Amino acid sequence: MFRKILIANRGEIACRIIKTAKAIGVxxxxxxxxxxxKARHVALADEAVALGGxxxxxxxxxGDLIIAAALQTGAEAIHPGYGFLSENPDFVDxxxxxxxxxxxxxxxAIRAMGLKDAAKALMxxxxxxxxxxxxxxxxxxxxxAGQAEAIGxxxxxxxxxxxxxxxxxxxxxxxxxxxxxxxxxxxxxNAFGKDAVLIEKYVAAPRxxxxxxxxxxEDAVHLFERDCSLQRRHQKVIEEAPAPGMTAAxxxxxxxxxxxxxxAIGYSGAGTIEFIVDGSEGLHPDRFWFMExxxxxxxxxxxxxxxxxxxxVEWQLRVASxxxxxxxxxxxxxxxxxxxxxxxxxxVAAGFLPATGRLLHLAFPDHxxxxxxxxSGDEISPxxxxxxxxxxxxxxxxxxALARLGRALDETEVAGxxxxxxxxxxxxxxxxxxxxEVDTGLIARDLADLTRGSDHTRRETVLAAAAALHAxxxxxxxxxxxxxxxxxxxxxxxxxxxxxxxxxxxVEGPDAARVDIAGEVFWARRQGxxxxxxxxxxxxxxxxxxxxxxxxxxxxxxxxxxxxxRNAAAGPGDDMxxxxxxxxxxxxxxxxxxxVAANQPxxxxxxxxxxxTLKAARAGRVAAVFVSEGQQIAAGDPLVQLEAESMxxx
Ligand code: ADP
Ligand code: ADP
Ligand code: MG
Numbered sequence: 279m280f281r282k283i284l285i286a287n288r289g290e291i292a293c294r295i296i297k298t299a300k301a302i303g304v305x306x307x308x309x310x311x312x313x314x315x316k317a318r319h320v321a322l323a324d325e326a327v328a329l330g331g332x333x334x335x336x337x338x339x340x341g342d343l344i345i346a347a348a349l350q351t352g353a354e355a356i357h358p359g360y361g362f363l364s365e366n367p368d369f370v371d372x373x374x375x376x377x378x379x380x381x382x383x384x385x386x387a388i389r390a391m392g393l394k395d396a397a398k399a400l401m402x403x404x405x406x407x408x409x410x411x412x413x414x415x416x417x418x419x420x421x422x423a424g425q426a427e428a429i430g431x432x433x434x435x436x437x438x439x440x441x442x443x444x445x446x447x448x449x450x451x452x453x454x455x456x457x458x459x460x461x462x463x464x465x466x467x468n469a470f471g472k473d474a475v476l477i478e479k480y481v482a483a484p485r486x487x488x489x490x491x492x493x494x495x496e497d498a499v500h501l502f503e504r505d506c507s508l509q510r511r512h513q514k515v516i517e518e519a520p521a522p523g524m525t526a527a528x529x530x531x532x533x534x535x536x537x538x539x540x541x542a543i544g545y546s547g548a549g550t551i552e553f554i555v556d557g558s559e560g561l562h563p564d565r566f567w568f569m570e571x572x573x574x575x576x577x578x579x580x581x582x583x584x585x586x587x588x589x590x591v592e593w594q595l596r597v598a599s600x601x602x603x604x605x606x607x608x609x610x611x612x613x614x615x616x617x618x619x620x621x622x623x624x625x626v627a628a629g630f631l632p633a634t635g636r637l638l639h640l641a642f643p644d645h646x647x648x649x650x651x652x653x654s655g656d657e658i659s660p661x662x663x664x665x666x667x668x669x670x671x672x673x674x675x676x677x678x679a680l681a682r683l684g685r686a687l688d689e690t691e692v693a694g695x696x697x698x699x700x701x702x703x704x705x706x707x708x709x710x711x712x713x714x715e716v717d718t719g720l721i722a723r724d725l726a727d728l729t730r731g732s733d734h735t736r737r738e739t740v741l742a743a744a745a746a747l748h749a750x751x752x753x754x755x756x757x758x759x760x761x762x763x764x765x766x767x768x769x770x771x772x773x774x775x776x777x778x779x780x781x782x783x784x785v786e787g788p789d790a791a792r793v794d795i796a797g798e799v800f801w802a803r804r805q806g807x808x809x810x811x812x813x814x815x816x817x818x819x820x821x822x823x824x825x826x827x828x829x830x831x832x833x834x835x836x837x838x839x840x841x842x843x844r845n846a847a848a849g850p851g852d853d854m855x856x857x858x859x860x861x862x863x864x865x866x867x868x869x870x871x872x873x874v875a876a877n878q879p880x881x882x883x884x885x886x887x888x889x890x891t892l893k894a895a896r897a898g899r900v901a902a903v904f905v906s907e908g909q910q911i912a913a914g915d916p917l918v919q920l921e922a923e924s925m926x927x928x
Contacts (some may be wrong), residue, residue, distance in 0.1 A: 279305055279599050280333050280355050283381065284294035284348040285323070287359030288338060289651030290668060291575070292319035295357050298591035307351045309344055311337035313659055318651050325351055327441045332661045333860075341369040345376045355598060357591075361663070364574040365392065381598040382780030383493075383573045385544045391571040395438040395476050401568045402541035406535045409554060409567040411478035413438070423455050425477050432480035435459055437466030437473070443512030444469045448480055468884075483558035483717045486514075487566065489536035489718035490582045490590075494597050495547035499607045501582050501590075502531040507557075507716040508705065510630065511888065515721065516683075516705055517578035518617045519585045522676065523561050531563035537607075539571065543740045548594050550576045557717055563754055576622070578667070580649060584616035584672040615676040617683040619702045623664040623695040626729050631890050632664040632859055634913070638823040638835075646671045646686035654822065660859040660913035661749045666692065669702075680712060691818065693826035693862075703831035704728045741827040741834035743793045743800045744817045747809045748825055749838055771839035773823070778839060853901075853922055855892055857915045861885025861904050868918065872900045875907035880918045881905070892917065 282305040285292045292308060296319065299306045308323035313332040320326045327347035329337040337343075341363055348356055356373055357383070358364035367385035374380060382388075391397045395413040402408050410423040413432070426433045426449065435458055437445025443465030447458040459475070469471040486509065490501040505521035506514045536551040550572040550747075556565040579590050593604060623633040628856040636657050642648035650667035658664055669686050672681035690699060705711060705728060710720065721728065749770045767784040781795040789804040793811075802809040810816060817829035824837045865882040868874060874894045883890045898920035904919055 280353075280379070280595065281536065282307065282324075282351070282353045283357055283595070284309065284327075284344070284351065284353040285319070285356045285357050286338070286344045286363055287357070287361070288314055288317060289662065290665065291359040291361075291577075291651075293322055293651050293816065294649050295359065295591050296322045298589055299595070301589075302592060302595065304453055304595065307353050309338070309346065309347055311661070313657075313661060318653055318656065327351065332659070334362065334661070340887060341366070341372055345372060345378065348378055349376060351723065352537045353378070355381050355595075357381040357594070359575065360574050360577060365572075367392065375807045379598055381594050382547045383545055383549065387545050388573045390543050391573050394436060394440060394570050395474070397571055398476070400542065401539055404538050406542075406551075406568045407564075407566065409478040409481065409569060411476060413476040415474075417474055419456060419459055422475070422477060423452075426455055427452065429477060429479050434478045434480045435462040435475050436478060437462065437470060438476055439470035439472045439474070441465065441470075445475070446512060477899070481554050481556050481567070483556065485521070485555040485557040485717050485718075486569075487532065487555050488550045488552040488576075489532055490576070490579070490605060491536050491545065491549050491551060491692075492590075492597070493540045493541045493547065493549070494601070495544055495546040496602045498537050498545055498605055499603060499605070499610060500536050501586050501610060502612050503529065503532060504576075504578055504581055505716060506578060507718050508720060509718045510721045512718075513888075514578065514620065516617060516619045516702065516711075517581055518610060518615065518676075518679075518799035519581040520615065521556065521561070521735045522716060523557075525561055528561045528563050528566070532566055535566075535568070539568065540904045545573075547573075547597055548575050548590055549573050578618050580647060580668060580670045581616040581618045584647070584670060585612050585614055586610060587613065614672055614674045615679040616670060616672040617679050618668050618670045619683060619687060619706070620665055621667045621669060621690070621692070621702065622698045623658040623666055624698050625696045626698050626701045628790055628893075629891060630698070630888075632660075632661045632885065632888075633696045634658050634664070634720065634859065636823075637666075637692065638694035639691060639820045639826055640666070641691040641820075642667065642669065642691075643686055643689035646682065648686075648690075655737065666695075666697065676714065677712070680706060688829075688831045690831075691820065691826070691828045691833070693820065693822065693824070693828075693833060697833075699833070700831045701729055737832060738834065739796045739798055740800070740811060741780065741817070741829070741832065742772065742774070742779050742816055743795050743798075743802075743811060744809070744819060744829075745772055745778070745825045745834070745836040746793055746795060746826045747783060747791065747802055747811075748827075749836070750783040750822070751826050770925055772836040773839050774834070774836045777835070853898075853920050854916055855880055855895070855918045857883065857911045857917055858890075858892075859883075859885045860912050861890075861910075863907055863911060863917075864889060866903060866905070866907055866918075868900045869903055870900055874898060874900060874920070883911075894918075894920065895925075896920070898923065 284307040296306045306323040308320045308326040312592040367388040370380045370385040398408045400415045432450045435447045447462040485507040504519045506517045508516040525689045552569045553566045593863040625631045640654045647670040671682035687703045770781045772779045784792045791802045795802040801812045820826045824835045862884045877893045879891045901921040902919045
């Protein structure tokens with residue numbers, strides 16, 4: 279085994295790798311960008327080396343600096359995590375040339391699987407079923423249209439160099455093919471510097487089921503499947519193992535196809551074979567097809583760990599240090615069911631726009647596994663993936679594991695940034711999902727229900743009532759509270775994001791109080807050091823840079839009213855639209871003088887793998903547009919300004 283390894287990554291995955299390294303007695307070296315100097319992964323590692331600027335190209339993608347850091351600290355091997363340099367074969371070559379070990383497959387295996395067309399051809403040869411379609415060299419538009427026709431609509435156009443759902447277009451009708459091809463190619467050229475595409479049959483009621491494999495260069499085994507069908511715009515949201523409805527015959531067919539794929543390239547280390555499955559009539563061994571191979575540890579590997587009881591990072595380190603596979607196929611057992619939910623800093627109501635901010639408070643219940651790269655006080659910066667944590671639960675049955683996931687999400691506390699927590703909670707309670715009726719279209723079909731939240735206004739009032747009770751300060755003096763109060767009623771004024779809230783708290787005895795707020799009356803009873811609103815589920819309150827109320831997956835933050843600070847509390851104003859993150863301006867829909875309605879799209883920004891539409895905060899006339907199409911922008915750059923509202927309107 280290695281004495282010391284360097285982890286060429288950040289965030290939750292760097293922390294995850296350090297945890298196993300520590301457990302098996304391996305020293306760790308972290309690397310970091312300027313903005314990550316105090317990050318959790320740096321604090322957990324034994325040593326740390328600074329790389330450079332915040333932008334990945336100046337730090338986490340600087341293979342030369344990373345290799346130099348490994349040599350300088352005496353690390354023997356480099357673990358790439360996922361993303362960044364993990365699937366870059368040139369980096370692997372450089373690591374090996376420097377006399378170090380790359381904890382992952384060979385450069386040759388990564389090259390063989392890197393392009394979707396070459397990988398499909400290779401898999402066909404190995405007897406693995408591939409999605410019917412065209413994956414040859416011909417790229418002429420007319421020719422590809424002919425292929426689409428022959429395959430039969432609907433079809434999917436995919437960038438051969440694609441990843442993260444980019445350069446992909448579904449086409450349902452012949453008339454739309456030419457335009458879809460043009461936009462897929464332009465997105466692919468932008469993202470991957472290569473515009474070649476392939477055409478696939480669009481599988482009906484598609485399910486994404488992938489098989490975890492492990493190789494040691496000679497032998498290979500599989501660690502069962504994961505179902506990642508719960509996706510939004512081709513991005514995984516909740517993953518589980520095993521796949522609902524899986525049969526022994528189907529598992530055997532998929533598992534052996536995956537092992538065949540791994541053996542065909544003499545694979546070493548952890549990898550995933552992704553299959554697309556036609557789930558329209560249950561699972562059938564002749565209705566799954568190879569999509570692509572991910573030659574790295576996967577984001578969702580914890581669900582496999584939960585159902586096998588194995589540590590995949592430990593396996594990676596053992597195999598990379600020259601050991602044979604720790605177990606034979608028949609020794610690997612599947613036990614129970616597991617889920618993983620990806621908690622992101624994102625504004626669900628604004629179309630899942632990635633968000634940033636300082637985490638004023640972050641806490642997870644201790645009855646789940648929470649893999650995270652941040653702590654209370656850390657910043658979700660615009661530079662990297664806005665994932666806050668992965669929440670993983672396990673149970674004897676799928677129903678138990680899912681109930682545990684729902685409870686874990688309900689009890690997770692995040693303040694300081696908006697998150698997708700209540701969206702994840704709604705998914706965990708979705709009736710079809712609970713029945714195991716998953717396909718990649720579920721989220722899009724039920725988006726309105728999943729993002730609505732239950733009776734929003736009333737919920738806000740409940741949370742505000744709890745915050746007002748807390749702010750009244752009677753919780754600290756459980757017995758003396760009543761006597762100290764004079765008069766019996768106290769007025770509390772709170773600031774929140776969109777205005778001021780007034781409440782009147784009246785003490786009605788040593789253990790009871792009444793809250794008058796927003797035309798409603800709540801009764802509260804003392805419970806422990808705090809209060810419980812009668813008829814409401816229990817709420818938790820944390821004061822940290824504000825008063826944060828948590829309950830059943832919802833969060834609301836308030837501050838004690840500060841009359842001098844009204845402008846700051848009201849935010850930067852809604853005249854100016856600023857870039858929420860660094861990115862590229864793809865399109866601008868308005869120009870100086872355009873009259874816009876509230877919520878009318880102003881421009882399209884491409885950032886963090888996705889396109890985001892920025893909308894007008896209010897109706898008005900555009901005073902100025904500060905950017906042009908194709909321009910690269912930094913977070914906070916002004917984009918569009920509206921004319922100030924006249925005093926008469928205000
Ligand atoms: P996985 O297949 O391991 O679950 P995904 O398919 O979700 O990973 O993502 C593919 C790659 O894109 C991963 O290497 C991951 O690091 C990266 N990635 C995932 N989500 C984001 C994001 N929101 N922003 C930037 N990179 C991301
Ligand atoms: P990426 O490299 O972006 O991860 P994939 O080829 O893995 O691209 O596809 C991403 C997602 O797109 C899949 O998880 C699935 O939801 C959907 N998808 C891909 N191929 C098909 C297909 N032939 N039919 C239906 N859906 C598909
Ligand atoms: Mg994929």
